[in-house]
Amino acid sequence: MSRGSRKLVELFYDVVSPYSWLGFEVLRRYTDVWNINLKLRPAFLGGVYKGSGNRSPDNVPTMRFLTAVAERELGGDCRLEQISRELWMRIWSRDQDISQLASLSEAGLKLGLPGSEVEELVKLATSQSVKDKLKATTEEAVQYGAFGFPLIVCHVNGRPEIFFGSDRFELMAHCIGEKWMGPQPNKLFRCFAKIPSHRHNQTFTYRNLAMTM
Template identity: 25%
Template sequence: MPAPIDFYFDFSSPYGYLAAEVIDTIASKHGRAVIWHPILLGAAFKAMGAVPLPNVPLKGEYVLRDVARSARFLGLPFKRPTHFPIPTQNAARAFLWLNDRNTTKARELARALYRAYFVEDINISEADTVLDIAAGLGIARVELSDAISTGAIKERLKAEVDVALARGVFGSPFFIVEGEPFWGVDRLPQIEKWLSEGAF
């Protein structure tokens, strides 16, 4: 089997949302699996001495315009969230816990959370909101609630973020294909070329 694609994403990243909708389809066309890794962009910003996009002069407004255009280009719905960015620890912990048990269901949850935030303008920062969305997918609410509040899953997420930073991940979406890093949903055409033709 060819090496899988590592896909790093933060649930507050609009470009992460777009990538989450298409990366599995792209990979499947080329016989690749995808390993999904939730991260917390706050840790990356801290490591870089950066700030979230809305606080970046000029670039912040451009990016939100660009995301809407990129969504239209990909044929995906998008609505600018009222609250942006948001803390995403609860969503990331829920994904990690579920991913250990059922990767397909975990990706279903990830996409549902992304759509809730970037299509329906539902603030997914609160644990109860994450649990409501998960329950709507048939995921046991009480079990998930207990899981995301444990010290073990909190440490697990921290470890995931630390590994991501050690691999040079600094944004969302971020992909690693056969050791080659690609940052941004606009790099998907390059990833497709790499998968079909090899390194270039």
């Protein structure tokens, strides 16, 4: 089957959402497995909640900071990915603050960003242009029908296909013409490599493969 052109997959997320973290990590693992271009879209979960009538958490400074990081990216989402993961680690793994600008600066410095660049990002995060960008991205998520995060938008044949939550990857894979191999596809590949070569042509279920782990 021809791989064809790479499909754009957008991930709308907020680091205050632990389920967004799960979706983020799984999609990152599949960027080298599926024929996709993953675009990270930091947005404000509180704005989505407000737009859909739900209660709203207050982490505006955090998402403005990530929006500033995104605005300074020169192709790709490398730094945005790293800083998003660090903020998820702070709030959900180490029980550290991510709401204060000092905490956000600390996260940037920990990842090796120069102090001058971190200061520039903090300043940019308070600018009107970044405020407008975050608002526009959040409104775009609401227009897609978001009522929470993560929201995954797959662009297939000129139209958006919407998936909510971190447990819809099998459906998403079918939609974009790919195979879902569990949350750790590289681990599955390693398990397949353990199977004797003379049995590779046989049909194996995930249960068969699990026995090799």
